Amino acid sequence: MIEGNKYLTKELAQLIHDVKVGKLVGSYPISKYMLENLLTIVNSTTWKTADDLMIIVRETGKILINALPQEAILANIVRRCLKIIREEYDELNMPQQAKQIDDSQAASLQKLVTQNSERSEKRSDYTNSHVDLRENLINHLNEIENELHLSHDNLSQQAPEHVHSSEIILTLGYSKSVEKFLKSVPKERKFEVVVAECAPSCRGHMLAQSLANAKIDATVIPDSAIFAYMSRVNKVIIGTHSVLADGGLRAASGAFTVALAAKHHSTPVIVLVPMFKLSPVFLCNFEQEAFNLVGNTESVLPYNTRVSNAIKAYAPVFDYVPPELITLFISSNGGYTPSYVYRLLTETYHPDDYELK
Amino acid sequence: MKDLEIQDYFLKIIEEDKNMSNGIAAIKTLLLVLERTNFTTIQELVNTIKSAVSSLKNSGKPVTSVCSASELFICFITLASPKLEDKTMDEVKTIMLNRGQTFLKKLEEGRHVIAKHAMPFITDGCRILTHSRSRVILETLKLAARQNKHFHVFVTTSSLDNEGAKMVEELKNSNIECTLILDAAVGYVMESIDFVMVGAEGVMESGGIINRIGTYTMALCAKEMKKPFYVLTESFKFSRLYPLNQRDLPNSYKYPKNSEIRDDFKKIHPLVDYTPPLKITLIFTDLGILTPSAVSDELIKLY
Numbered sequence: 001m002i003e004g005n006k007y008l009t010k011e012l013a014q015l016i017h018d019v020k021v022g023k024l025v026g027s028y029p030i031s032k033y034m035l036e037n038l039l040t041i042v043n044s045t046t047w048k049t050a051d052d053l054m055i056i057v058r059e060t061g062k063i064l065i066n067a068l069p070q071e072a073i074l075a076n077i078v079r080r081c082l083k084i085i086r087e088e089y090d091e092l093n094m095p096q097q098a099k100q101i102d103d104s105q106a107a108s109l110q111k112l113v114t115q116n117s118e119r120s121e122k123r124s125d126y127t128n129s130h131v132d133l134r135e136n137l138i139n140h141l142n143e144i145e146n147e148l149h150l151s152h153d154n155l156s157q158q159a160p161e162h163v164h165s166s167e168i169i170l171t172l173g174y175s176k177s178v179e180k181f182l183k184s185v186p187k188e189r190k191f192e193v194v195v196a197e198c199a200p201s202c203r204g205h206m207l208a209q210s211l212a213n214a215k216i217d218a219t220v221i222p223d224s225a226i227f228a229y230m231s232r233v234n235k236v237i238i239g240t241h242s243v244l245a246d247g248g249l250r251a252a253s254g255a256f257t258v259a260l261a262a263k264h265h266s267t268p269v270i271v272l273v274p275m276f277k278l279s280p281v282f283l284c285n286f287e288q289e290a291f292n293l294v295g296n297t298e299s300v301l302p303y304n305t306r307v308s309n310a311i312k313a314y315a316p317v318f319d320y321v322p323p324e325l326i327t328l329f330i331s332s333n334g335g336y337t338p339s340y341v342y343r344l345l346t347e348t349y350h351p352d353d354y355e356l357k
Numbered sequence: 358m359k360d361l362e363i364q365d366y367f368l369k370i371i372e373e374d375k376n377m378s379n380g381i382a383a384i385k386t387l388l389l390v391l392e393r394t395n396f397t398t399i400q401e402l403v404n405t406i407k408s409a410v411s412s413l414k415n416s417g418k419p420v421t422s423v424c425s426a427s428e429l430f431i432c433f434i435t436l437a438s439p440k441l442e443d444k445t446m447d448e449v450k451t452i453m454l455n456r457g458q459t460f461l462k463k464l465e466e467g468r469h470v471i472a473k474h475a476m477p478f479i480t481d482g483c484r485i486l487t488h489s490r491s492r493v494i495l496e497t498l499k500l501a502a503r504q505n506k507h508f509h510v511f512v513t514t515s516s517l518d519n520e521g522a523k524m525v526e527e528l529k530n531s532n533i534e535c536t537l538i539l540d541a542a543v544g545y546v547m548e549s550i551d552f553v554m555v556g557a558e559g560v561m562e563s564g565g566i567i568n569r570i571g572t573y574t575m576a577l578c579a580k581e582m583k584k585p586f587y588v589l590t591e592s593f594k595f596s597r598l599y600p601l602n603q604r605d606l607p608n609s610y611k612y613p614k615n616s617e618i619r620d621d622f623k624k625i626h627p628l629v630d631y632t633p634p635l636k637i638t639l640i641f642t643d644l645g646i647l648t649p650s651a652v653s654d655e656l657i658k659l660y
Contacts, residue, residue: 108644109592110659112463113433246639246648282639282646284478285551323648339650351645 007059011037016067026176027073027241028152031276034064034077035145042137050089050133051126057081061356069290072242072250072279075356079349080276084140085126086350092130147332151274152177154332156184162270162330165189167234170226170267173198173252174207175239177272182237183214192217194233196226198254200299200315223254230261236269242277245345247323247338250283250291253316259325268327275331280345280354283320293317360412363390367416376492379418380426380593381464386413387430388457397446399434406431414609421559421567421610421629425596432659433460467591467643472497474641475554475589476504483508484550486543486579489515489569490524491556493589502533510535511546515569517628540571544578552638553579557590559610560642562599562656564634564649566590567610570627573603576636585638592642595656600631 015033018024024033038057047053061078068074155177163169163185171178171193182193193211197204197220204220211218221229236258240251249255249271262269283291297313323338336344367386371377390409396402410427414420434453441449471493479485479501485508487494498510510528512535514521521537528535538546553575557566566572566588579586600606611627634649641647644655 108658109429109595109655112460112592112644113429113436113659245646282477285480285483287480288477339648342648342651343654 005059005063007056008063009037009040011040012060012063016064019068019071027274027277028148028176030071031073031077031148032145034074035081035141035148038077038081039138039141039145042134042141049127049129050085053137054082054085054126057085058353058356065356070293072281073276076242076276076279076349078356079280079353080144081141082353083348083350084144085137088133088136088140089126089128089130092133092136093128148274148276151276151332152180155272155274155330156180158330158334159184160186162235162237163189163191165191167191168194168232170194170196170229170233170236170258170262171207172196172204172226172238172254172258173201174203175272177239177274178237179207179210181272182211182216185216187215190217192219194219194221194229196221196223196254196258198252199223200297201295202299223257226254226257227261227264230265230267233262233265233267236262236267237272238269239272240277241318242279242281243271243273243329243341244320245280245282245342247326247329247341248283249321249326250318251321253319256319256321256325259321263325269325270328270330271326273329273331275333275344275348278341278344278348280349286320291318291320360408360415363409363412364416367413368418371418378422378492378591380422380591381461383410383413383423383426384430384461384464384593387427388454388461391434391450391457392454396450399449403431403434406434417613419558419610419628421596422594424610425559426593428596429593433457463643464591464593467593468493468496470643471589471591471641472500474646475587476501478552478587479506479508481507483552484511485509486511486513486546486550486553486575487524488513488521488553488555488572488575490520490527491589493556493591494554495524495527497554497589498528498533499531502531508534511538511550512536513538513540513543513571513575515571516540517570517626520569543571543575547578547582547584550584552585552587554587554589557588557594558629559598560588560590560595560640560652561631562595562597562653564637564640564652565600566632566637566640567606567629568632570630573630573632573636576632580636586636587639587641588637589641592644592655595652597656597660603627603631606631 015024015037019030024030041056041060042053047056057078061075064074064078159181163182169182169191173196185191193216195204195208195218199222208218208220238251238255238258240249240255242250244250259269293316295315295317297315300315301308301311301313326338328335328337363386366389367382370385371379371382387406387409390406394402394405396405413423413427437453437456441452444452475497487510501508510533512521512524512528514537525535525537555568555572555575557568559567561567576586606629610629612625613628637649639646640649640652
C-alpha cells in the first residue's frame with residue numbers, strides 16, 4: 001500500500017526500516033530522527049504555501065502511522081510540526097491578531113459565544129505564500145529540536161525535589177528518563193532503588209547495572225515480587241511509552257501491576273514523561289488497533305521445549321494504566337496531575353490535527 | 358413581548374420538533390425576543406432578556422438546560438457589546454441577530470459532532486447500558502448503526518414516565534438490537550455490559566452531571582464494577598452550579614413546576630439526581646472529549 005506513494009522518501013523508508021528491525025530503539029533517538037526528517041521536508045523546495053507544506057507533512061504522518069502504528073511519538077512530532085506551521089503562518093498573515101488567536105485555538109465555550117462568523121471561516125485558509133515562512137519554520141523547528149535534546153536534562157534537574165535520603169524507590173524495566181533522573185540525585189543522599197526486572201526482556205537488569213556503576217544502591221527483584229516488596233517502598237518512579245489523552249499510560253507490561261500494588265499500599269506513583277510523549281489518543285477499548293503488541297515469546301517458553309507445540313505463549317508488550325492510579329507526572333517543565341493532561345494537549349497540538357488519518 | 362406569548366412560542370417549537378433540546382428552544386425564543394423588542398441601551402436589552410428567561414423557567418418544562426442555555430445567551434450579548442460601542446442600536450440589533458443565527462447553527466450541529474467523537478468507542482459486539490431516553494445517545498447509536506456496527510443496547514424504563522420504552526421503540530425502528538430493562542435491574546446487567554453511556558440535562562462546574570433520576574445509581578454500580586461511565590452532552594448545558602450533594606440542587610431543577618402539592622416538596626419524587634465527577638470517566642461534548650475536570654476550565658474561561 002505504501003509503495004508508490006510519492007511522499008515516501010528514502011529517509012522515511014530508512015526510518016521505518018530501522019525501527020522495524022530494532023536498529024533504532026528508544027523514544028528519543030526516534031523522535032530526533034523524525035524531526036530531522038521534517039526539517040529536510042521544510043528545507044526542500046517542493047512546497048510554495050503553508051497549505052502545500054501541511055499536506056506533505058500530514059501525508060508523511062499517515063505513512064508513518066500506517067507503517068509503525070505503535071510508535072505514538074512519531075505522530076506526536078508530526079502534530080507538533082503542523083501546529084508550528086499554523087502558528088508561524090498566522091503570525092505572518094495577521095500579526096496584529098496573532099495574540100488573540102493564540103489562546104483560542106481549541107474549541108471552547110468562550111469562542112462559541114464571542115466568535116464572529118466571518119473570521120472563523122478565514123482561519124482555515126493557508127494558501128497565501130510568504131517569503132519568510134520557510135526561515136521562521138526552520139528556526140522554530142530548531143528550537144523544538146533543542147527542547148527535545150534538553151528534555152531529559154530538564155526532567156532530571158527536578159530529581160532533588162523528589163528523591164530524599166534513605167528512601168526506597170521502586171521502578172520497572174529500563175527507562176532512559178528514570179536512569180538519568182535517579183543519577184541526578186545529589187551524591188550525598190543515600191537511597192535505595194529496587195528494580196523489577198520486567199520479564200521476559202529483563203531490561204531491568206540493565207538499569208540496575210547502570211545504577212550500580214554510578215554507586216547507587218540497586219536491587220533487582222522478579223516481577224512476581226512487586227506486591228510483596230511494595231509495603232516498604234516509599235515511592236514508585238517509572239517511565240512510560242506514551243501518555244493518553246485521559247491521563248492514562250501506555251507503559252511497559254507490568255506497569256499496571258506496579259500501579260495497583262502501589263494503590264493498595266498508598267504509595268505515590270510518579271511517572272516521568274518528556275513532553276513529546278503526550279498523545280491526543282483515547283483508549284476506546286482493549287482490542288483497539290495498534291494499542292498493544294505481542295513480543296517474542298522465546299524467553300517465556302523456549303521453542304525447542306517438548307511442550308511448546310502443545311501450548312500457547314503470549315508476551316504482550318504494553319499495559320494500560322488508568323489515570324486514577326497515577327499520583328504525578330513529571331515533565332520537562334514541572335509536575336502535573338493526570339487531570340491536567342487535557343490542558344497540556346490543547347496547548348501542544350491543534351485540535352484539527354488530532355486525527356491524522 | 359408578553360410573558361404568555363414567550364411561553365407559547367417556546368412550547369410551540371418544542372412541540373413542533375420533538376428532537377429539539379429545551380436549551381436550543383430557549384435560545385430560539387430569546388432570539389425572537391431580541392428581534393421583536395426595541396431597545397435604546399444594552400442594559401435595557403439585557404433586562405428584557407432576563408425577564409423573558411424567568412418566564413421561560415415558569416413554562417413547566419424541565420429547567421436545567423433552559424437555565425444554562427439562557428445564561429450562555431446573556432453572555433453572548435454582554436460579551437459582544439463592548440465591540441459595538443460606536444454603532445447605533447439598530448445596527449447593533451442586526452449584527453446581533455446575524456451572529457445569533459451562526460451561534461444557533463453551531464449549537465444545533467453539536468449533536469452530530471458529539472456522535473462523531475463517540476464513534477471509536479462503539480465497537481462491533483459491544484454491549485451498552487443507557488438510562489431513559491436521550492436524544493444525543495439516540496443520534497450516536499443511530500450513527501454507529503449506519504456504520505454497520507453490531508452492538509446491543511440495554512435501556513432502563515425510567516419508570517417515572519416510561520421514557521425508556523420510547524427510546525427502545527426508536528432504537529428498534531433504526532434496527533438496533535436492544536432490551537428494555539427494569540430500573541431495578543441495573544446492578545444485574547452491569548456485569549454483562551462493556552460501558553455505560555448516558556446523556557445529561559446539565560453539567561455542573563465540578564464536572565458532575567444532573568440527569569434523569571437513576572443516573573447516580575447507575576454510576577455507582579458502574580464504578581463498583583469498574584465499567585467506564587461516559588456522558589454525552591452538548592456544551593450549552595454547562596452551568597455554573599457547584600452542588601456538593603443531592604440536597605444542594607435547586608428545587609426548581611428537582612421538582613416539576615406544575616405539580617399540585619408545591620409546598621410539600623419532600624413528598625414528591627424528584628425528577629433528577631446529581632452524579633459527582635469522580636464517577637464519570639469521560640464527557641463527550643461538541644468541544645471535544647473532556648475529562649470532568651476540564652468542565653470548570655471551560656466555564657472559567659467564559660465567565
